[in-house]
Amino acid sequence: MHDKDAVRSRRRMLLSRRQALTGAVAIVAPLAAPAVIDSAARAQSSRIVLTTWGGDYARLLHENVEVPILQKEGIEVVQDLGDEAPRVAKLQAQRRLPRGASDVVSVQAVASYQLAEMGLLEELDATKVPNLKHALPNLGTATFAPHIYSPQVIIYNPERVPEPPTSFEGLMDPKYAGKVGFPDINYIYAMMAASIYASGTTSDMDKAKDLLVKLNANGLKLYPTTDSAGPPYKSGELNVGLMWLARVVMWQNAGIPVKASFPKEGCVVYISGMVVPKNAPNKEGAYKYINAMLEPSAQQGFAEHMGYLPTIDNAGLSGKVAEQLALPDPAPKLIPPDLAYVSKMQPELAEWWKKTIQHG
Template sequence: MTDLFKPNRRHLLTLAAGAAAAPFAPAILRAQEASGRVVMSTWGGDYAKLLTQNIEDPLLKPKGLEVVQDAGTEPTRVAKSIAQRRLPRGSVDVICVQAPAAYDLEDAGMLEPLDEGKVPNLKYVQPTFATPYSIPHIYSPQVIAYSPERVKTPPKSYTEMEAYGGKVGILDNSYIWVAMAAALKQQGDPGKIAEVKASMEKLVKAGAKIYTSTEAFAPGIKSGEIDVGLVWHARVLFWNKGGVEMTSSFPAEGCMTYVSSMCVLKNAPNKAAAFAYINAALDPRAQRGFADSMGYQPTITNAALEGEVAKRLAMPEGTKLLPAPYPQLSAVRDDMNDWWRRTLERR
């Protein structure tokens, strides 16, 4: 695997422009001291259900921790956290976001620093994924998913997928990943997403289907509304288990690596419980559970997969996994978000 970018401290990004982070006393609480309630800001759907199945019920409830899920789209949940950033105590303890958004929140000074004293299982995180402000919960390569029934010659690049026009599916909440794939193929640099606006506008105008939830992608393939689309390989495996006929094609130019992160907000009302939650997310039982049930790869060194699960999640030899270029994304994110909304409104 190609080493992923390891972020350092950066300039405040525009999502929090003008917002001075309120001072907070350093946390001295540890995961082992957890009690009470922990509020988890997360996506809904399958992911939320599997948090309950693999982390909350087996690992936290026996310790007396009550978990409350605050489910919603990532932009809505991030906006809520930003709105509460000056409060001494916010309403959320742990927030689940894609890794680029975690980078943004750290840039805005909103995240609690993490270490092995607070989160003991951090010592097992693969160095490739380690950051001082979040835990990498799970990861998966972005692939071209397609219907093997209707697509006889699998697309091997973004350009070949793009040729399917109105039979392409795009996840609205992950459009930035589609832009990175386009930039990787067309510009040779996944960070040059502003340069592929015209290409993506052409795809939208050709009738590409935009799905507001990840869960809607599989029915689109199954019904024949779409034939291809970019999505995480884990999702293809997960939907296969659910009976949807779908196959992954790994782009020859390389696969962008999706990482789902968990972060503790600086004004979390129960930091000890928050540390306990993310520590449990790095437990080998939880990591293997997500691998088996949802197809995501573990991010820790002590959760090697075996047997049928290892075989099912194995990637083709020579697969190139590429990191999301966090600094470049942050620099243009607001402009890209505005452009994407306008593009969809003009359809």
């Protein structure tokens, strides 16, 4: 009797396991099938592979460039997301392949210069990117289409700092001891800010190093990510620092009490944009992508949601965005980085930063 029960119960178990397996297949198969069919269809359709940063940037590209502009033209975009350095390494590693993995790649201006120097980038064909004629001068190069830019400003909490510093020197004031900081990843731009203060250019790194050592001695606080440098202005941990105007706007919109002060010596600008690798399988598609990202509607989307300044002269910002992004009068001096110098110096500066400032 017991044996029969056991057999029956085992059968029940077997059945239930089978049912579970069948159920799992029934659930997984419809989910997997579109992926298989999709990949076959993608190989034939007009598909662009975009290699870019993840997070808000990728989302806004999808919402402002891909869905409203490219999808209407029947172009499908696949986003390959990750950090910039691995992206650059991927392009370097794929340089000998006749067909690379990416059609269009997002990079900062400095990285675009390095890639161009290595001979990995296609020269942009202005006839295929009509919107390039609206791109602001000094932001792009022959191989780099600028997408967004933002000046580095002195960020401060107006509740605790009624009279904000007006130059890099102000950050070294003892009254801000232990209350000054910025994200560690922006170290090279902080050094450029110091260089601009010392000699008006972004390439006087000897003087910049001295100034950063002084700033470090004033209790400089470093944060592991850009996002983690915002809340300290609310909690009272930070009073002043260096930040992109775009981030100041984003944090204002998030309820953090911060304002921007433009250093009188000038601001270095952060520029990011897109490049086309020489071995891009779909160059025509890549040009279409770049043209779409330079459309006024797409640029307005980035200005509104991320606070970046448009890189075209016909963006036509209005309302609250225009107010938040308006540059003061007289217009501050905006200084693009000396790309050749920074590219050459970056490994040495990274080593110096790690050993002297982070460790100091």
